[in-house]
Amino acid sequence: MFQGDYPASEKLLREVIDRSGDATLAAKASALLLSNLGLSQRYQEAYALANRLTSLLPSVNDPLARSMLLGNLSQMFNLAGQTDLAVKYADMMMEGGTPSGETCYPLSLRVAALYEGHRLRPDGNDVAQAVSTCVQARQPVLANTMRLVQIDRFLDERQPHEALEALERVWPSIQANKYYPHMLSSQVQQAKAYEMLGRNDQALKAARAAIAMAAPSETSEYTRDAYGVLYRTEKALGNAAKALEYYERYSVQDRGNLNDVTARTLAFELSRQHVVVQKLETERLSRQNSILRLQKALETKAVETSRLYISLLSMFLLSVVFWLFRLKRSQVRFMRLSWHDGLTGIFNRQHFMSEADRVLKTLEKRRVDACLVFIDLDHFKQVNDTYGHAMGDLVLRHTVAICQRQLGSGTLFGRLGGEEFGILLQDCRRERAIVVADRIRMAIESAPVEEDGRVLSISASVGVASTDGTGHALLRLCREADLALYRAKRAGRNRVMADIA
């Protein structure tokens, strides 16, 4: 590429891009290919590649590859006459920093773009700064590019002496580097300078040298300018035939060059339109995608939210149910506790009485008889006094167990206080109640309490009252049962007495 053999270099670059399998290397080769396509005047392909590389830029992290891409993009846009873009890419390259840290390349690209856009500062400082930066950076080719820009400016301002002096200074370096564009352009500049000075022979010689240097098929502004110098000089010398011949060549070159400029602009416009259409399509698609994504996200969110609500509600309901269950359970436990006697576990007086009242009322309605039995242990105080309170408690629990064995599970049985117990026998007449009561009394008498090797015989006195004598009113029945019990005590204890003897 450096030597101007663009087809050979393109082949090699494409091989690197397609086969290296190394993204960074491929990016570097693409950057060079971009330059190659531009120099080969294949602008449409060049701009298409430029567009691809622009969109590739954000993913290129390697500093050298990135700076190469930016640099060649700047060059490409400069060629397309898009000097603002070219300056922008050069600035991006400068901001991103080059791997070696030197700013020669981005600076020279910037200067080239500013020159093409006729925006260089008139004092020439832009160019001077770029030249010294590139000299310091040991970048002779780029330094020469800048020097040639400066020579172009001298020629633009019709300062041929300054141009020739500058050319003389730069010539050895150009000869040493043999960079084809520099060799050609410097030769043409020399011809132009001589032409301005009216040094016709030198002008003709320099212009012919330039033409000889270029390929016969080459169409460029350099060859065009060389033919321009030739035809104007021959004309000035009065060589009409030669002047006409060169003019024809100049005219072909000029047209070719104009065509080239038009081709560059057209290709750029085409590729830009293509990019715009592509961008619009991509934007449309991406907008569509984001709408779909948003819709999906919304749906997912809605599902998630309702799931959350359902779980929260279920958790709340569960905790309410659990809480109610615990409340109920403790209520039941407290109720049970309040119903039962702490020592023996049977109903306490209050509950026994209220249950007995309720049952008696029901039985009264059904005209069914019932008997109330009061059992009182004999001389229980002596048990406590002789054996202690613990033994007394044991006797009480022992008595309850004996009674429970004698009674059915549904029989209402409770501790009325101290050593006194009550039993309500339903659907039971007095005679049968007396039999049941006596059976209990005998069971108590015949089952002494055995504790720590001690055997303690106990007995109980029992009073029985029947509804057929007193009616179903609980208080009267209690009084009668009490009286019967009292009589049993008075009669010598350990016996059963009924309300009607």
Ligand SMILES: Nc1nc2c(ncn2[C@@H]2O[C@H](COP(=O)(O)OP(=O)(O)OP(=O)(O)O)[C@@H](O)[C@H]2O)c(=O)[nH]1
């Ligand atoms: N160990 C124990 N003693 C109790 C309990 N409740 C009451 N007593 C006792 O029971 C005794 C009842 O004595 P009294 O009313 O004189 O009756 P008694 O000694 O059985 O005599 P009679 O009934 O006339 O045969 C008292 O000494 C009370 O302290 C109890 O829960 N445990």
